[in-house]
Amino acid sequence: MRLLSTLLRKFVQRGKMRVFDLEGTVHEFGSGEDGPTVAIRLHDKKLYRDLFVNPELAAGEAYMDGTMTMEEGSTIYDFMFLFSINRAPLGANPVQGALRKFWKAFRRRQQQNSVERAKEQARHHYDLSTELYRLFLDDGLNYSCAYYRTPEDSLEEAQDAKLTHLVAKLNLKPGMEVLEIGGGWGSLAIRMAQAGAKVRSLNVSPEQVKIAEERVKAAGVADQVTFVLKDYREFEGQFDRVISVGMMEHVGIGHLDEYFGKIRDVLTDEGFAVIHSIGRMTPPGTTGPFIRKYIFPGGYVPALSEVFASTERLGLWVCDSEILRLHYYYTIRDWRIRFEEKREDAKALYDEKFCRMWEFYLCAVELGFLHGSNMVFQLLLSKERDAVPILRDFIHENEQALTKREYADA
Known part of the structure; x- marks a missing residue:
């Protein structure tokens, strides 16, 4: 416990952690002020x-394995x-600092998302049983950030508001041709x-389609x-509008120019x-090791500086930008609570280890939007400066x- 104790003494500055070792001895870290008291037991x-060297991955795997x-x-x-x-004192630890530098040095190699590899990685997550997603998503199976007018909105209200908000931004006219990159389970296409x-909707998940x-x-x-089982890089055409929701996070480092280049190429001049x-308000970083290994292999949340550098290189106008800071926190909060309520149903579909993995994932991303650097952004992009109305009033x-x-149709 000596190495781990050294890390935890510096790490736990807020709240308190009580650690039971293999002999049953209790080790306490932190004063208990300004945070919760948490007790864990180590059985290996x-x-x-492992927790000293790579706590983010080791803690998730240890919880999964029991x-x-x-x-x-x-x-x-x-x-x-x-x-x-x-998080701040953990990052200040010399060993953790060196580990993060190593991850950053190899982040492009980790995300060599060729067309076939990107398909395989997306299916790793999205070809799980739809019944699993029905346990915690809204009835429309919207698996992206909702739009909360108040934190007390229901998940259904917030997801409905998100669809309305996106369709409003598209400023659609009857007969317009729309390309959707990453169609999910079809709710936005329906709207x-x-x-x-x-609508032509691209998706690489046969289960979702x-x-x-x-x-x-x-x-x-x-x-x-029309749903098309293709990666965005395999598709050609011309469209009045392009929409992509919750897809850019799967593009990967080094592929942003391909992504925005395809968007530019399929847009009409007036479109x-x-x-x-999802984005981050901090400089470019890396994907956490647990999420990268078990949940979204090849995924990466870009910094806005990376996004805008790409749109600049490709000559795209950023006509509007909206930052949703806490909306995804509320969304995942509601997903996590629903998953907890239906945990036994999830266990019947998979097993206990899977449920623990999913719990760790949902908690990690929820708190990343509450205490970390993550947020969600919505951009309007065009080839021509006057393709979007000059006032946001529309x-x-x-x-x-x-x-x-x-309301009239209801």
Whole structure:
């Protein structure tokens, strides 16, 4: 425990951590002030070293495997909360600093996302059973940041507001051709079709496309929506609008120019794109080792400096930028709570280890949006400076009109 104790004494500056070692001895770190008290028990001597060397990965794997358990009423959320509020002192540790430099040096190699590799990595996450996602998502199976007008909005209200907000930004006119890059389970495609657009939706997940086609047919807009099982780099065409929601995070470092270049190439001169993605308000970094290994291999949350450097190189106008700071925190908060309520159903679909992995993932990303550097941004991009109305008023006006029509149709 000596090495691990050295790290934890410097790490736990807020709150308190109680660690039970293999002999049952309790080691306490932190004063307990300005944070929760969390108790854990270690069941494998190897964790003394692994947690010192790579705590972000080792803690997740130990929780998954059951070699680290929560004690005295503590939960994995409590543990992750304590971790998230003490990130600064952890990063200041010389060993952790060296580890982060190593990750950053090799981040491009980790994300060599060729077309086939990108497909494989996306399917790793999105070809899980749709029944799993039904346990914690809204009825529309929207698996991206919702739009909360108040923190107390229900998940269904916030996801509905997100769809309305995006369609309002598209400023659609009947008959417009829209390319959707990353179609999910079809909710946005349905909304765009209901607004009068003809939609071509790209997706590399056969499982998602199967469900999306069923939902589009049930909504009565199958003649307006076509799903295509292709990577964005494999597709050609010309469109009045392009929209991409929750997809750019999977592009990877070194591929932003390909992504924005494709958007530029498929847009008409008068058209524009709406991009919705997770970003970071800090300088360029790396993907956390647990998320990279188990959840989103090849994924990367870009800094805005990386995004704008790419749009600059490709000659795209950034006509509008909106930053959603806490909206994804509220979204994942609601997902996590629902997952906890349906945990036994998730265990029946997979197993206990899978549930622990999913718990660790949801807690980590939720707290990353509460205490970390993550946020969500929405951009309007065009080739011509006057493709987007010169005032943002059109977004609000379209939202009002869309909301009024939705109430009338209900």
